[in-house]
Amino acid sequence: MKTISTIKEIQNVIKEIKSTKKKIGFVPTMGFLHDGHLSLMEQASRENDCVIVSIFVNPLQFGQNEDFDSYPRDIERDQFLAEKAGVHYLFVPSVTEMYPSKPSIEVKAKDRVDVLCGKSRPGHFDGVVTILTKLFHIIQPDRAYFGKKDAQQVAVVEGLINDLHFPVTLVPVPTIRETDGLAKSSRNVKLSDKERNQAPRIYHSLLQAKSMIKKGERSVGKIISVIKNDILENTDGNIDYVEILSYPELKKLNELKGTIIVAVAVHFVNARLIDNITLELN
Amino acid sequence: MKTISTIKEIQNVIKEIKSTKKKIGFVPTMGFLHDGHLSLMEQASRENDCVIVSIFVNPLQFGQNEDFDSYPRDIERDQFLAEKAGVHYLFVPSVTEMYPSKPSIEVKAKDRVDVLCGKSRPGHFDGVVTILTKLFHIIQPDRAYFGKKDAQQVAVVEGLINDLHFPVTLVPVPTIRETDGLAKSSRNVKLSDKERNQAPRIYHSLLQAKSMIKKGERSVGKIISVIKNDILENTDGNIDYVEILSYPELKKLNELKGTIIVAVAVHFVNARLIDNITLELN
Numbered sequence: 001m002k003t004i005s006t007i008k009e010i011q012n013v014i015k016e017i018k019s020t021k022k023k024i025g026f027v028p029t030m031g032f033l034h035d036g037h038l039s040l041m042e043q044a045s046r047e048n049d050c051v052i053v054s055i056f057v058n059p060l061q062f063g064q065n066e067d068f069d070s071y072p073r074d075i076e077r078d079q080f081l082a083e084k085a086g087v088h089y090l091f092v093p094s095v096t097e098m099y100p101s102k103p104s105i106e107v108k109a110k111d112r113v114d115v116l117c118g119k120s121r122p123g124h125f126d127g128v129v130t131i132l133t134k135l136f137h138i139i140q141p142d143r144a145y146f147g148k149k150d151a152q153q154v155a156v157v158e159g160l161i162n163d164l165h166f167p168v169t170l171v172p173v174p175t176i177r178e179t180d181g182l183a184k185s186s187r188n189v190k191l192s193d194k195e196r197n198q199a200p201r202i203y204h205s206l207l208q209a210k211s212m213i214k215k216g217e218r219s220v221g222k223i224i225s226v227i228k229n230d231i232l233e234n235t236d237g238n239i240d241y242v243e244i245l246s247y248p249e250l251k252k253l254n255e256l257k258g259t260i261i262v263a264v265a266v267h268f269v270n271a272r273l274i275d276n277i278t279l280e281l282n
Numbered sequence: 283m284k285t286i287s288t289i290k291e292i293q294n295v296i297k298e299i300k301s302t303k304k305k306i307g308f309v310p311t312m313g314f315l316h317d318g319h320l321s322l323m324e325q326a327s328r329e330n331d332c333v334i335v336s337i338f339v340n341p342l343q344f345g346q347n348e349d350f351d352s353y354p355r356d357i358e359r360d361q362f363l364a365e366k367a368g369v370h371y372l373f374v375p376s377v378t379e380m381y382p383s384k385p386s387i388e389v390k391a392k393d394r395v396d397v398l399c400g401k402s403r404p405g406h407f408d409g410v411v412t413i414l415t416k417l418f419h420i421i422q423p424d425r426a427y428f429g430k431k432d433a434q435q436v437a438v439v440e441g442l443i444n445d446l447h448f449p450v451t452l453v454p455v456p457t458i459r460e461t462d463g464l465a466k467s468s469r470n471v472k473l474s475d476k477e478r479n480q481a482p483r484i485y486h487s488l489l490q491a492k493s494m495i496k497k498g499e500r501s502v503g504k505i506i507s508v509i510k511n512d513i514l515e516n517t518d519g520n521i522d523y524v525e526i527l528s529y530p531e532l533k534k535l536n537e538l539k540g541t542i543i544v545a546v547a548v549h550f551v552n553a554r555l556i557d558n559i560t561l562e563l564n
Contacts, residue, residue, distance in 0.1 A: 104393030
């Protein structure tokens with residue numbers, strides 16, 4: 001595995017890969033890799049000739065009061081893990097490499113952003129679609145891999161690729177969980193021991209919702225209040241949102257039907273955790 | 283030459299071209315082709331294995347009171363001319379093909395747009411960069427050809443390609459002129475006979491400016507007023523702007539140096555004409 005930090009150098013690598021017609025699988029990340037990322041890389045490795053991973057903590061997708069500075073970073077550990085997962089090139093540009101000056105072209109997400117995490121993170125998905133546009137152009141992947149844990153991100157990226165006709169296939173990959181059900185996340189390390197013990201309740205509350213729906217419950221309000229109560233009674237976290245929406249359109253539902261997402265975000269003292277399940281209804 | 287109207291079909295063509303490693307030259311146009319367009323196509327034909335031309339009158343780059351509906355269209359003539367110029371594929375999508383619904387992703391030009399034509403056409407370049415982003419992704423050209431007559435467009439597209447790292451080489455092509463000096467334009471047909479006789483004065487005023495600068499004149503104000511007077515005294519047109527800026531940054535200049543553009547826009551009754559020259563100063 002080779003680590004590359006400049007756009008020019010990775011572009012030369014890409015040109016050579018393209019000339020041999022090898023398929024490129026791309027996994028964009030913000031680093032501090034965990035098993036969730038590694039499962040994306042492993043799947044990319046199975047499905048492509050060449051796997052490229054980017055590690056870039058993108059300032060454009062962090063709000064003013066968000067955790068850009070304190071976002072965990074450990075490049076040496078990341079290099080070790082990525083290599084083990086079959087990655088061929090690790091692209092680790094600096095902030096000035098990706099944004100040498102104020103962007104003269106803005107890419108903005110107008111749809112699927114006023115719900116879930118987007119509601120409390122104005123501009124977040126503008127940052128996501130901007131950096132992905134740049135990375136997709138630099139890496140020119142055949143397939144790009146995203147974790148379903150960030151379900152809204154997957155939905156927005158699907159919109160980005162379809163709307164602007166990027167020649168890239170989006171591959172959503174199922175959420176990887178700890179044995180107690182907690183979704184793997186770089187932010188889990190910021191939980192206190194007590195919070196860490198409580199956090200699996202988020203997923204359990206989603207499973208409870210799933211079970212209610214399977215048994216025929218169709219009241220959005222009732223399902224949401226069961227999830228909220230479960231989390232509030234069993235954790236010290238504050239609920240940011242519990243929402244049930246169509247997927248991937250992320251529209252509010254009067255009636256539960258089609259593909260739906262049940263999604264939750266909970267604030268603990270130093271970390272905001274998200275999780276979701278998608279369900280196929282008749 | 284083959285004419286294609288759906289994104290799906292042109293994407294299949296592109297996939298096949300790419301698989302043979304042929305280089306693609308792309309000329310995006312709004313149709314009603316004239317010698318200016320044809321010179322772009324001929325150059326593309328010399329420099330690439332395959333030439334693709336798009337004809338799409340892009341509603342997103344026309345303002346509310348602009349001439350979208352009356353913009354001249356003649357697809358049969360265009361097909362004849364493009365084929366003669368060595369074009370292999372003509373991509374002629376409908377508006378609903380390119381914009382099946384309200385764009386969920388916005389691409390906006392923030393730089394180089396508050397001067398020249400951009401000043402009186404708010405949102406125009408947002409429309410330009412949006413359609414080009416879509417077309418670049420669909421066509422995946424190696425080189426894209428743009429006429430220097432639309433100098434601000436060339437500058438904005440240069441910013442688009444550099445800022446977002448499109449894997450496309452921009453090729454600016456010199457302005458083609460009538461024998462009397464008038465820059466070729468699809469809008470020239472909208473001039474009355476009298477206006478058509480006056481219109482070459484625009485270019486003549488630019489040549490006068492060039493000659494003043496060559497002789498050592500460095501006062502921006504003085505040069506601009508000579509151009510304005512020349513046009514006002516010799517045509518029935520109303521001046522939209524006469525500007526002298528750095529190129530391609532399009533910044534105002536206190537002192538004439540480096541590469542500069544002298545650019546003019548003149549309103550006639552049914553057509554607004556633009557022209558420019560760029561000069562290299564010591």
